[in-house]
Amino acid sequence: MNKKTDLRILKTRENIRTSFINLLLVKNFKDITVQNIIDEALIGRSTFYDHYYDKYDLLEHLVNEILNEFNLFIKDRFNLNSHEDFINFFSSVLEYYSKKRNVFLALLNVHTEAIDLYNSLQNILKEGCSYYWDNMNIDTKFTLPKEYFCRIYASTAMISLQWYMENNEDCSPQYLMETFGALKLLVSGLL
Known part of the structure; x- marks a missing residue:
């Protein structure tokens, strides 16, 4: 019982x-x-x-709660089949974390030796990307190193999520996808 x-x-x-x-x-x-x-x-x-037990115990409980929730989202992220599925997924992530905006932003700024939400989330994203890469046999299509690509993916995802939360923008996932497209053009122009 x-x-x-x-x-x-x-x-x-x-x-x-x-x-x-x-x-x-x-x-x-x-x-x-x-x-x-x-x-x-x-x-x-x-x-x-x-x-x-102390403030570190409290911090650890809060961070672990966010990490557990994020892990569930990421499992879904790498099982999407279409651009529309991704937009729907991304919308649900933004909606969910918008409701927890203060918690998310407060914890992102805490960096202790044992607890670092930002780096932990980034590592989850890198691992998910690496798993996806291996299962899709991407390395046979491109000469880009997997570790490099996964780090860029994780960094971009984290920066985008943090920017969205910090600016409390009322923008859609579609807008962010358009922004990524513009970013791609800008980066290719700089190189």
Whole structure:
């Protein structure tokens, strides 16, 4: 039988997470203390420690949540068969992360020795691209090194997602695809 978590516990965890994210939007992670978090959340110190070991534990929980969700998206990404499928996929990704905009942006700016959301997301994209490359036998069609292509793909995807979130643009995936086309022309003109 599944044991349901008490609603008060869920609300307290969400309050702690929201308070932490709000702090990350105005302060560097290294400058945030547990005291800052409990002051922002209006809870006692023991309540914080009932849920998280320290601020690193809280950070790790939030980052792992984003990574798990992103992994699910990426599995779908490399199984698409058409441009229209990609536009629909990309729309759902943008819509999903737009709802979590503050969380996403706050966590992208935290870089610790053990936890780095930006690099972790980029690695997921590189691995997905590499898997796709191997299964599509792309290396027989081009002389471009796989590792080079996968790094460019992952970097472009991350920069695009981050730019979209930072600018809170009301642009469609179709607009971003047109932008990629313009980028391709611009890059070929520069080389």
